[in-house]
Amino acid sequence: MRRMNTTPSTATTDDTEEKETAGGPAAVPDVTKKAAPEEDAVPDGVAPGVTASDVTEMVVAATDAAAEDGIETELEPDPYAEAEAAAAAGAGTGAAAVVAAGLGIVSLTGAWTGRVAAERETLIGQIKTSGGGSAAQQISEIYGDAWHSTALVNGLFALLALIIGVFVLVRPAFGAPSERPQAGWVRSVARAGVALGVLGVLISVAMYFDLIVSLPSAAG
Known part of the structure; x- marks a missing residue:
């Protein structure tokens, strides 16, 4: 029976040694x-x-x-600029509200423009009736026209107060978002101006058409 050779091949071992001797150890990648x-x-x-x-x-x-x-390019809004714009808008509406209330008071108490208009009509009436005229004509020309002129001027002041007051109240609905917040006192003063304006218009119309107090008659 033949005996099997279990010894490793010397040729293989020699080849490996030659490779290691010739090329050195196998190159290892540098992971660092x-x-x-x-x-x-x-x-x-x-x-x-x-x-x-x-x-x-x-x-x-x-x-x-x-x-x-x-x-x-779009830039971020400046908060300081927005605050200044809102303050300016608030100051403007506040001033307009005060003006409306002032005009309403003037329409009820009268102004120097109304007195000037009344004196002018009185002078014109005296000139017209200087050459003679009936008592009714003198009353109408001298007194009635002056009365109506005063009522007309006061009515104009009342109408201005009404328009400005309404403008202040409705402006936030049409203004910029930064202008919509409105101080409470501004709205209160604007409402007062509107109320005085309405009252002044009604009184002026009634006085102009002699609905409250009629002109005196010549017979009386």
């Missing part, structure tokens, strides 16, 4: 070295061959072109 970062990384969707510097130049060129065309 980091891969160099890719230069000029290009965003996704950009055509190949275009570097990041090219993309930056294109963005800068587009921004410059937009600026030359007058296209302004």
Whole structure:
């Protein structure tokens, strides 16, 4: 019976030793070295061959072109500027409300313009009746026309008070969002101006058409 040879082949061992002697130990990759970062990384969707510097130049060129065309970039609103605008709008509406109330008071108490108009009508009536005229004509020309002129002027003041007061009250509904908040005293004064204006208009109309007090008659 033939005996099997279990000893490793010396040829294989010799070949391995020769390889180790000739080339040294097998090269081991150096994991401590980091891969160099890719230069000029290009965003996704950009055509190949275009570097990041090219993309930056294109963005800068587009921004410059937009600026030359007058296209302004959106900026965050300045809170201080908005506060100043709101304060200016509040001051304007407050002043208008005070003016409305003042005009309403003038329409009820009378103004120097009404007195001037009345004196003018009185003078015209005296000139017309200086050559003679009936008592009724003298009453109408000298007294009635002056009365009606005063009522007309006071009615104009009352109408202005009414218009300005209504404008102050309805302005927040049509103004900018920053102008919509309105102080309580402004609305109160504006309502007072509207009320005085309405009252002044009614009284002036009644006085102009002799509904409250009629002109005296010549017979009386």
